[in-house]
Amino acid sequence: MSNSWWEIKIDCVPDLEENIFWRLSEFGCKGMSTQKQGKEITISAYIPQTQVKLLEISDLSLQLEDDANEIGSPLPVTKCNLIDEEDWSSSWKQHWQPQPIGDRLLINPAWLEVPTDPDRTILQLDPGVAFGTGTHATTQLCLEALEMRLQPGNGLTIADIGCGSGILSTAAFLLGAKQIYAVDNDPLAVKATGENRDLNGIPAANLIVELGSIDRLQAMLPEPVDGFVCNILADVIVQLAPSMSALVKPKGWAILSGILSSQVADVSHVLEQHGWTVGTVWNRLEWSCINLKYK
């Protein structure tokens, strides 16, 4: 049973999609996808059986109904059942297609043929059970922000806190970073990052990934980096904020996401107290990405 997953399927109107994605990712779901069913959609999401109890899924379903009630939408219908790991991988893999992001990247599911696109750098990705397929708005915002910062040959060093599937670290290297240090406190994410690094032919010495958080990262860095990316939720970013400045060189930068637009003012305030200046805030759906500079 340890390799079983809850498959949660929610039938709803398209207006509810973003809110439901957000609730599901806060709940800890992986590999979310949407399928159109006429005028309705079905959202599928997966979470390890060991991580939640059936009762908690019932609470989630009530929460989704409350959210729909609040905006006067038809109520979503939530169903769930247990599936084994193999079924999980194959069921959501069917729905995930190559995805262009920004001007320079194309995220390609590793099990599909490598596309030929002379205008884009192909990032081969198999997220396994880790977060980060490129379909989430926060991942896209971070990828686009990295694209603005990185050019082949500008030789920057980057850190990635909460690397998940390794999508941002891998993209950073492919976009021109010289050296990346990544951490995640989930061993499955560390494994996935290493595998995606290898899948993209990135030398292990150029993308070093370890289990842990910001303290581990500090211990890994031979010297401060040019910039870092951190796509975790706002409350975690606020907790980590006091330790962030020690990661970067003078005038170093940070790309922070996983922040709801309604949380930007509070998160920015905390970061400003720690010496950071907010440059730009990019928004997509209800999510924001804050681009900052240190002193």
Ligand SMILES: C[S@@+](CC[C@H](N)C(=O)[O-])C[C@H]1O[C@@H](n2cnc3c(N)ncnc32)[C@H](O)[C@@H]1O
């Ligand atoms: C939203 S996912 C982001 C994954 C990927 N970087 C992306 O942008 O798609 C957040 C990741 O942060 C990790 N995480 C959460 N809290 C953390 C912490 N305090 N320190 C390190 N990693 C953490 C989670 O395990 C998860 O893999």
